[in-house]
Amino acid sequence: MGLLLPLALCILVLCCRAMSPPQLALNPSALLSRGCSDSDVLAVAGFALRDINKDRKDGYVLRLNRVNDAQEYRQDGLGSLFYLTLDVLETDCHVLSKKAWQDCGMRIFFESFQKKRFT
Template sequence: MVLLISMLFGLQVLCSWAASSSAQEVPTPLLSPNCDDTAIEEAADLALRQINADRREGYVLSLYRIFSVREHPQEITGSVFYFILDVVDTNCHVLSKKLWKDCEKRPAHETVMTLFSYLISGIRVTQVLLKTAKSLHMHFL
């Protein structure tokens, strides 16, 4: 009886191993869409809106440029976007809760250029890397 149970258990393990190894998907490659693609601009707009909504001090950040864009297509959840944004300060304080598109950019001599790296998945910013000349911070939203 012990031999039969051991054999059945071994057969079950072998079958599950064979099924899992054959079901492994080939990873999809990273795509390089244009920075002015509508989906990229919408993802950048969403990221900037969420970043500005979470800030409690300083000025509303406005988009200066998008670069280093990568897209990782997902079967079920859509695409995950990786990109870097250059942003600048506006004349609107973050407590005003104005959208970045409704604010005037500050003159270049009054602002600090900031570099953000984002991982966008679905409609939620899942990871933000904030890099300024003075510091490097990792935020998880």
């Protein structure tokens, strides 16, 4: 009885192999260069930044300074996948405040660095 259960589990594992469908390799020529100030690129950048700030546990809320590079990969029937390079700045809102980055003011640049004491 003690060997029957592990044997049954091994048989189930061998019989029920789940496989994902093969993924197509991303063709670099299929990437469309997008304008960094396009409205849909800025909307996707705002959405991405909201998710980044939501996952942060310490520090200050990040604010979009500019979109440096934007490329789009259009997937058949699945929508688009965006590859973005974002330049961000810290705001004066702490991430624990849960405020949207649009509702926060700019943080003064020299306040972004922590002061250290040397004795």
